[in-house]
Amino acid sequence: MRRPGARPESTNSCATERVARTVIRWILALLYALAGILHVMAPRPFLGIMPTWVPAPELVVLLTGLAEIAGAAGLLQPWSPALRRAAGWGLAAYAVCVFPANIVHFIRDMARPDHGLGLGYHVPRMFLQPVLVWLALWVSGVLPFRARSAQ
Numbered sequence: 001m002r003r004p005g006a007r008p009e010s011t012n013s014c015a016t017e018r019v020a021r022t023v024i025r026w027i028l029a030l031l032y033a034l035a036g037i038l039h040v041m042a043p044r045p046f047l048g049i050m051p052t053w054v055p056a057p058e059l060v061v062l063l064t065g066l067a068e069i070a071g072a073a074g075l076l077q078p079w080s081p082a083l084r085r086a087a088g089w090g091l092a093a094y095a096v097c098v099f100p101a102n103i104v105h106f107i108r109d110m111a112r113p114d115h116g117l118g119l120g121y122h123v124p125r126m127f128l129q130p131v132l133v134w135l136a137l138w139v140s141g142v143l144p145f146r147a148r149s150a151q
Helices: 009-041 057-076 081-097 099-111 119-139
Strands: none
Touching: 009 057, 009 119, 057 081, 057 119, 081 099, 081 119, 099 119
């Protein structure tokens, strides 16, 4: 039985999800902004994991860094939900497009005598990539709220 003046549970779960989405959106945007700055300021590690078939690798690393920074800014801007959704789509596409570099990094690292960063780094990273795609879409508002109804 609800006490008088209490909000229904579904309203509370919507508010909780809204707060969670906002907090995670900020965290994701800050991570993408940091990664973008690293791509621009210190491109060498990113060049080392670039697939050999990618043309103009220096330019690609620079452009991916700028894309990460722009996506982060788009997620954080408060004026346009449409721009936030476009940033979400862009970051989701970005996460898909850089997946070959993650595979190359995994292969090159594991081929080293010391196995580089090892399976403890690479396996979770491989599983994290689809999560990053989903998160970019969810925090940007592309994917709708999924509040559970109280039963």
